[in-house]
Amino acid sequence: MQDAPTTPEPAAGPAPVTTRQPEIALGLRGLTKRFGQTTAVDHLDLDVPRGSFYGLVGPNGAGKTTTLSMATGLLRPDSGTAHVLGVDVWDDPVAAKSQIGILPDGLRLFDRLTGHQLVTYAGLLRGMDRQLVAERTAELLAALGLTDAQDKLVIDYSAGMTKKITLACALIHAPRLLVLDEPFEAVDPVSARTIRGILEDFAASGGTVVLSSHVMDLVERICTDVAIIAAGVVRASGTLDDVRAGASLEDRFLDLVGGSTNVEGLAWLRTSSD
Amino acid sequence: MVAHLVRLKLHLLRNGLRRSVAAVVGMVIGVIYGGGFVVLALAGLVALRAQGDLELPGSVVVVTGSVLVAGWSLLPIILFGVDPTLDPTRFATFAVRERTLAVGLVLTALVGLPGVATILLVLGTVVAGSRSVAATLAALVGGLLGLVTCVLLSRIVTAAAAAVLATRRGRDVAGVGGLLLFIVAGPIIGGLSDGGIDRATLDSTALVLAWTPLGWAWAAAGDVTLGEWSTGLTHLALAAALVLVLLVVWERLLVSVLRNPRSASADGGKVSAGLGLFGRLPATPMGAIAARAGTYWVRDPRFNVPAIMTILLPAGLLIPGLGSGSQLALLGMPLASAYLIGWGQHNDVGYDSTAFWLHVASGVDGVSDRLGRLFPSGLMAVFCIPVYCLLGPLFGAPWRMLPATFGTAVALALNGFAVACVTSAVKQYAVPAPGENPFTSRPGSAGVTLGVQAVCGVAVWTLSLPALGLAVAAYLGVGWAAWAALVLGPVLGGVALLVGTRLGADLFRRRQALLLQDLVAMR
Numbered sequence: 001m002q003d004a005p006t007t008p009e010p011a012a013g014p015a016p017v018t019t020r021q022p023e024i025a026l027g028l029r030g031l032t033k034r035f036g037q038t039t040a041v042d043h044l045d046l047d048v049p050r051g052s053f054y055g056l057v058g059p060n061g062a063g064k065t066t067t068l069s070m071a072t073g074l075l076r077p078d079s080g081t082a083h084v085l086g087v088d089v090w091d092d093p094v095a096a097k098s099q100i101g102i103l104p105d106g107l108r109l110f111d112r113l114t115g116h117q118l119v120t121y122a123g124l125l126r127g128m129d130r131q132l133v134a135e136r137t138a139e140l141l142a143a144l145g146l147t148d149a150q151d152k153l154v155i156d157y158s159a160g161m162t163k164k165i166t167l168a169c170a171l172i173h174a175p176r177l178l179v180l181d182e183p184f185e186a187v188d189p190v191s192a193r194t195i196r197g198i199l200e201d202f203a204a205s206g207g208t209v210v211l212s213s214h215v216m217d218l219v220e221r222i223c224t225d226v227a228i229i230a231a232g233v234v235r236a237s238g239t240l241d242d243v244r245a246g247a248s249l250e251d252r253f254l255d256l257v258g259g260s261t262n263v264e265g266l267a268w269l270r271t272s273s274d
Numbered sequence: 275m276v277a278h279l280v281r282l283k284l285h286l287l288r289n290g291l292r293r294s295v296a297a298v299v300g301m302v303i304g305v306i307y308g309g310g311f312v313v314l315a316l317a318g319l320v321a322l323r324a325q326g327d328l329e330l331p332g333s334v335v336v337v338t339g340s341v342l343v344a345g346w347s348l349l350p351i352i353l354f355g356v357d358p359t360l361d362p363t364r365f366a367t368f369a370v371r372e373r374t375l376a377v378g379l380v381l382t383a384l385v386g387l388p389g390v391a392t393i394l395l396v397l398g399t400v401v402a403g404s405r406s407v408a409a410t411l412a413a414l415v416g417g418l419l420g421l422v423t424c425v426l427l428s429r430i431v432t433a434a435a436a437a438v439l440a441t442r443r444g445r446d447v448a449g450v451g452g453l454l455l456f457i458v459a460g461p462i463i464g465g466l467s468d469g470g471i472d473r474a475t476l477d478s479t480a481l482v483l484a485w486t487p488l489g490w491a492w493a494a495a496g497d498v499t500l501g502e503w504s505t506g507l508t509h510l511a512l513a514a515a516l517v518l519v520l521l522v523v524w525e526r527l528l529v530s531v532l533r534n535p536r537s538a539s540a541d542g543g544k545v546s547a548g549l550g551l552f553g554r555l556p557a558t559p560m561g562a563i564a565a566r567a568g569t570y571w572v573r574d575p576r577f578n579v580p581a582i583m584t585i586l587l588p589a590g591l592l593i594p595g596l597g598s599g600s601q602l603a604l605l606g607m608p609l610a611s612a613y614l615i616g617w618g619q620h621n622d623v624g625y626d627s628t629a630f631w632l633h634v635a636s637g638v639d640g641v642s643d644r645l646g647r648l649f650p651s652g653l654m655a656v657f658c659i660p661v662y663c664l665l666g667p668l669f670g671a672p673w674r675m676l677p678a679t680f681g682t683a684v685a686l687a688l689n690g691f692a693v694a695c696v697t698s699a700v701k702q703y704a705v706p707a708p709g710e711n712p713f714t715s716r717p718g719s720a721g722v723t724l725g726v727q728a729v730c731g732v733a734v735w736t737l738s739l740p741a742l743g744l745a746v747a748a749y750l751g752v753g754w755a756a757w758a759a760l761v762l763g764p765v766l767g768g769v770a771l772l773v774g775t776r777l778g779a780d781l782f783r784r785r786q787a788l789l790l791q792d793l794v795a796m797r
Contacts, residue, residue, distance in 0.1 A: 102631075
């Protein structure tokens, strides 16, 4: 899998930055969301520097998906603000959303469309013209290795292919901020490498990537910055080295999040015990 | 080996009953309901033997037998998924001789309620046909051949259907096919039970059926009774040949299933290349949403099944319209059609399910979203309303009402769309998820569903009151009212749609995230 030659430069990477941009790509202040009695996200503050490759890690139910949904305009927060490149997501959603590409987790796609149709649909919904959509769709499908499957219905795609087609939908309008919820879940190593290559190119050309993941090793390998979230609150954030503070990310994560890691009992599982 | 298979089927039946009370209750109801029917039919067949008419038993047996054969071959498709036990592919991993398996699976099909009922009915036909020794013999041989035909056909159909249904596209098609069959079967059954069948119809039907594969086996006894030996023997020979052919087909099918267990699902449905509607409609957000909606209406059984029903249902008013000459029924057709089309649009966002996030994430403007969704329904209205408007006068409704019905129908459709524009931005109720059976209902959502539906219905009719009033006046003889309805209906409908779109677009802009949260919650 070679990354660089297959990556569609004009489609995936934003145009070279000429005007001055704010230094914070995504700024969250006091973001709060309650579902009934439970508080999923509790006055969460986070700053994602522009051009960073930002990893959001946390245990299941920590509020990662809720946070990302509120940051991208998919879920209205109870209180707090989210700014994308200086634009308030909830005051001027249309302007903010034009800068964001989203790969949500656990939401359906219009999967009775073919892959080709779905990406075209995403482009046309953004108000792009037909010619541009056609060019970028072809490039994206080629870069993601989906050209052979472009006329199959998305419902017939494998999990990895579905992630890739969603990524294509997120990239079609050349966003400046990519927000990806579990982009590598259920993705095979080959597809993962393809996705990673595209994301790294995107970040290298000035774009910002925010992703959530359970896989510490992966975050440690590809992210420049990380935030550890637990119970709806940021426990630590900053550059990868700051957060790690000399230890491995996994150890720091377990320190901060807590929870016992000693396995007690289950003696019968040890094969020598009988 | 064959005995093994039969015993396996018995075990499966018993364990199925042991697993849940519901299964036992279902079985008991099946025995009472089906059993009652079988007892009645048996009594009828035996009574046929007792009466004097020599021709009647033959006709009845042929029709009954043909229905049996048709039932065995069609019911597995319509009620597919009811009984997948002893699916041939499950034996692919066992070393069983294919011939043995073929015979065994056919015999096991007779174990169970339908099998027992059929055997009893076949015995009944033998009794009905037992006028002489020769006739009894013919009835026995014919009955046996018929029985085997039933089972073989059902086995072949299920195996073939399983192969087709293994692909998702196949399932979609079968769903629609089954529905169409129901729609077609309804009037036939209704017609039969309505007027009853007179003797001539019965005899001629039997005569035709006797020369179709459905009736060959059952016709022999009647022929022999009437002394037509050569015809009877021909029928038996044809029936025997049919059984042989079916046996060969069944064995071939079984062999192919056993040797390539996965062959059926390998072809993972490539749809025609290209962009389809996306290439043809304008390259704007509204055009794209229209193209998406149109594509779904064709591809998704949650849309195309109701769409077919919406198109065909108003035609049902032709029955009272022609049968009892009801002018109101004929005039009501376009109104019913327009109402169903317009009102049917009110929960459109609900059908998107959580895929709606793409619209939210893209920052689509409300007007595009509202109007784009109306495209398939609008197209349907453009075709259906004029057709139904013209059908009425063509079948006897007064032509002078045409402007009134057309104007009112257009008003109903436009008002329906206007209401849908608003409601589908406010409150949506749970519908079958994509890929689910279009007829499943979501537990616990009945209240919201009925509430939203009722509110939408009342709103549509209320908005249409001016046009409806004029139409009523026209019907009562006020000459100018028909033309007033023709003008006023579409104009007021247009205004309503304009207001509805503006209001809906505004609500959509403010509420889209809440709508998505709602859709996520009802997943």
